[in-house]
Amino acid sequence: MTKFRTKLIIALITLIIFVLVGIGLLLGQLFKSYFLESLNDHLKIVILWSTSIGLGIVLIIIILLGLRITSRYTKPIVEATNVAIELTKGNYRARTKVDKLDETGMLGSAINRLAQNLQELVKTQEMQQDRLKVLIENMGAGLVFIDSRGYISLINKGFIDIFQVSPTDYLYKLYYEVIEQPEISDLIAEVFRTEKKVNKQILIPLFIERKYFVVYGVPIIGTNNVWKGVLLVFHDITELKKLEQVRKDFVANVSHELKTPVTSIKGFSETLLDGAMHNKETLEAFLSIILKESDRLQTLIQDLLDLSKMEQQGFQLAIQELNLHTLLEEVITLLNGKAQAKNIRLELYSKQQHVLVKGDVDRLKQVFINLIANAITYTPPEGEVKVVLLDHGKNVRVHVKDSGVGIKKEEIPRIFERFYRVDRARSRNSGGTGLGLAIVKHLIEAHHGQISVRSELGEGSEFIIELKK
Numbered sequence: 371m372t373k374f375r376t377k378l379i380i381a382l383i384t385l386i387i388f389v390l391v392g393i394g395l396l397l398g399q400l401f402k403s404y405f406l407e408s409l410n411d412h413l414k415i416v417i418l419w420s421t422s423i424g425l426g427i428v429l430i431i432i433i434l435l436g437l438r439i440t441s442r443y444t445k446p447i448v449e450a451t452n453v454a455i456e457l458t459k460g461n462y463r464a465r466t467k468v469d470k471l472d473e474t475g476m477l478g479s480a481i482n483r484l485a486q487n488l489q490e491l492v493k494t495q496e497m498q499q500d501r502l503k504v505l506i507e508n509m510g511a512g513l514v515f516i517d518s519r520g521y522i523s524l525i526n527k528g529f530i531d532i533f534q535v536s537p538t539d540y541l542y543k544l545y546y547e548v549i550e551q552p553e554i555s556d557l558i559a560e561v562f563r564t565e566k567k568v569n570k571q572i573l574i575p576l577f578i579e580r581k582y583f584v585v586y587g588v589p590i591i592g593t594n595n596v597w598k599g600v601l602l603v604f605h606d607i608t609e610l611k612k613l614e615q616v617r618k619d620f621v622a623n624v625s626h627e628l629k630t631p632v633t634s635i636k637g638f639s640e641t642l643l644d645g646a647m648h649n650k651e652t653l654e655a656f657l658s659i660i661l662k663e664s665d666r667l668q669t670l671i672q673d674l675l676d677l678s679k680m681e682q683q684g685f686q687l688a689i690q691e692l693n694l695h696t697l698l699e700e701v702i703t704l705l706n707g708k709a710q711a712k713n714i715r716l717e718l719y720s721k722q723q724h725v726l727v728k729g730d731v732d733r734l735k736q737v738f739i740n741l742i743a744n745a746i747t748y749t750p751p752e753g754e755v756k757v758v759l760l761d762h763g764k765n766v767r768v769h770v771k772d773s774g775v776g777i778k779k780e781e782i783p784r785i786f787e788r789f790y791r792v793d794r795a796r797s798r799n800s801g802g803t804g805l806g807l808a809i810v811k812h813l814i815e816a817h818h819g820q821i822s823v824r825s826e827l828g829e830g831s832e833f834i835i836e837l838k839k
């Protein structure tokens with residue numbers, strides 16, 4: 371650009387010189403023919419010098435003017451060109467100065483608008499790209515894209531997390547060379563072969579566990595039927611499958627638990643009807659068994675109803691302020707008979723008579739009935755059950771401690787599962803349903819409290835409930 375400017379200036383100056391020399395020559399000729407003949411030599415020299423100096427001054431003025439004019443026109447062009455060069459380099463923040471609203475000013479402002487548009491375009495593009503990236507990375511599923519030649523060209527964070535792989539081992543490699551699971555490779559091959567969507571549930575052994583996935587394989591076909599590759603999406607449904615299993619187990623357990631008392635009630639009534647009822651002693655014995663089994667059936671159904679109610683979405687506690695000391699005293703009075711029948715000492719220890727907490731009276735009663743009844747059930751005769759109430763200021767703890775059979779360490783997490791019993795035969799004879807602790811856990815969680823267990827096999831167990839005040 372400066373070259374152009376220099377050339378322009380040189381051309382202008384040359385033009386001016388030519389014009390001036392031309393004018394000079396013309397004037398010289400005129401002077402010569404009309405005036406110079408009649409003048410003396412001294413005057414001739416004076417005229418020659420003054421004409422030359424005058425012309426020189428005019429020349430300088432014209433050059434200065436020319437310089438000003440050219441720089442006024444070329445400077446904005448130079449600046450606009452520099453901005454255009456910056457734009458081609460990708461610097462969309464470059465702007466040129468616009469002072470006047472003439473042609474060069476218009477050029478400058480047009481370039482500025484262009485730069486601004488480009489900047490906005492790039493910003494929107496970057497934003498869209500970021501959004502897409504965030505979406506792909508955090509879509510909560512594993513994602514792989516395999517190009518039309520079979521090379522893996524994209525894997526997301528979900529996929530990396532599921533398969534614990536590093537992107538460098540996978541990216542730009544042939545899928546059948548790096549994907550270890552034949553089920554997945556087969557699925558990809560199927561999409562390539564059929565060019566149709568495939569949706570399959572597959573079980574993949576991963577490290578120490580087996581995981582269930584729903585895998586969607588989609589052929590990606592661009593405009594003009596150009597084959598772009600295969601997209602695979604992995605949804606981990608292991609938790610769902612586990613829940614499904616829990617539900618199946620639950621149904622099986624419930625049916626079994628219901629079947630046992632019903633079978634026994636049916637069997638004894640049939641025997642009675644077959645003639646055994648004529649013997650008074652047998653009649654009494656069988657009827658009391660039938661009554662016991664009906665009771666069991668009733669508690670089982672009640673527990674099941676309770677559990678299902680607690681698991682409903684809108685389950686709510688009737689929260690009110692209550693005195694935990696009074697509540698525990700009532701529960702102990704209720705269970706005293708059961709304890710006395712086994713000669714078990716059942717006692718409440720508390721420093722204060724007033725320990726106020728917020729909770730649901732009936733539900734908390736249910737919790738402590740279950741815990742204390744368990745303590746009595748799983749403690750041999752002549753043992754003892756201590757209920758200790760401790761007020762810790764911010765929270766309250768109730769310890770239900772027995773000198774009973776105890777629980778093995780590895781069994782402790784399992785006893786809160788529905789129908790789980792350490793010793794199946796003995797527990798069933800004790801009249802429990804196997805749902806007691808599951809209900810306790812539910813209720814304590816609904817109260818935002820905590821439950822913990824300490825136990826030593828053969829020494830006894832301690833269930834600790836912590837409630838917020």
Ligand SMILES: Nc1ncnc2c1ncn2[C@@H]1O[C@H](COP(=O)(O)OP(=O)(O)O)[C@@H](O)[C@H]1O
Pocket residue numbers: 740744745748772774775776777785786790791792793797798801802803804805806807808831
């Ligand atoms: N205090 C305890 N001492 C020893 N084992 C216990 C105690 N409480 C509960 N358990 C064990 O936990 C299991 C589950 O208890 P629970 O849910 O109340 O069912 P259930 O009492 O009907 O068997 C019991 O079968 C028993 O094996």
Ligand SMILES: [Mg+2]
Pocket residue numbers: 740743744802803804806807
């Ligand atoms: Mg129980």
